[in-house]
Amino acid sequence: MYDEQSKVCNDCDISKPTSEFYAGRKTCKNCYGRRCSAYRLANPDCASNDSTRFTQWALENKSKIQTMAKAWDEKNRVRRNERLKARRQENPEKFREWDRNRPRTLARKRMEQANKKRLRQATPKAFRTKELRKAIRQIYLARPDGFHVDHIVPINGKNVSGLHVPWNLQYLPASENHRKLNKIVPLAQEVAYQM
Numbered sequence: 750m751y752d753e754q755s756k757v758c759n760d761c762d763i764s765k766p767t768s769e770f771y772a773g774r775k776t777c778k779n780c781y782g783r784r785c786s787a788y789r790l791a792n793p794d795c796a797s798n799d800s801t802r803f804t805q806w807a808l809e810n811k812s813k814i815q816t817m818a819k820a821w822d823e824k825n826r827v828r829r830n831e832r833l834k835a836r837r838q839e840n841p842e843k844f845r846e847w848d849r850n851r852p853r854t855l856a857r858k859r860m861e862q863a864n865k866k867r868l869r870q871a872t873p874k875a876f877r878t879k880e881l882r883k884a885i886r887q888i889y890l891a892r893p894d895g896f897h898v899d900h901i902v903p904i905n906g907k908n909v910s911g912l913h914v915p916w917n918l919q920y921l922p923a924s925e926n927h928r929k930l931n932k933i934v935p936l937a938q939e940v941a942y943q944m
């Protein structure tokens with residue numbers, strides 16, 4: 750029976766969904782494109798070889814190009830993110846190194862500045878001593894792989910605000926920290942090395 754959803758290509762003889770064909774064409778998009786480029790190669794004077802025509806078309810179809818570019822980007826971002834994620838899981842140490850050294854975007858710089866400010870605000874003047882700063886630095890430097898430094902009492906909690914001081918810091922598995930967000934959660938000793 751005739752299948753409306755698919756068509757057999759005249760060139761490659763493969764049955765493909767109709768979306769793989771340009772309207773009214775009997776060859777699939779793939780084969781049609783190959784035919785066109787073969788034709789262009791054989792006929793250097795062919796109008797399709799005139800790049801100014803594309804430039805003109807592009808000028809007249811800016812929004813169409815934007816939409817296409819966006820769709821392409823979206824499709825490939827998903828793929829790219831999946832591939833990045835897999836690679837990160839394979840080699841976390843290398844990835845962290847890369848992350849540390851990659852150039853900072855303006856957005857990232859702003860985020861880092863905001864974080865710094867938040868931490869400074871959570872450190873009362875009495876605790877802004879050289880020794881305490883050094884102790885905090887040590888805690889961050891000694892952070893085991895796959896762990897985050899977490900504030901036991903969150904520094905921007907809803908009802909209470911913890912301090913950015915060594916005794917309010919603990920190591921938390923990265924996944925736990927994300928789940929915890931700004932809640933105060935007492936943790937089992939085996940997952941949190943409390944200081």
Ligand SMILES: [Zn+2]
Pocket residue numbers: 758759760761762763776777778779780781
């Ligand atoms: Zn084909």
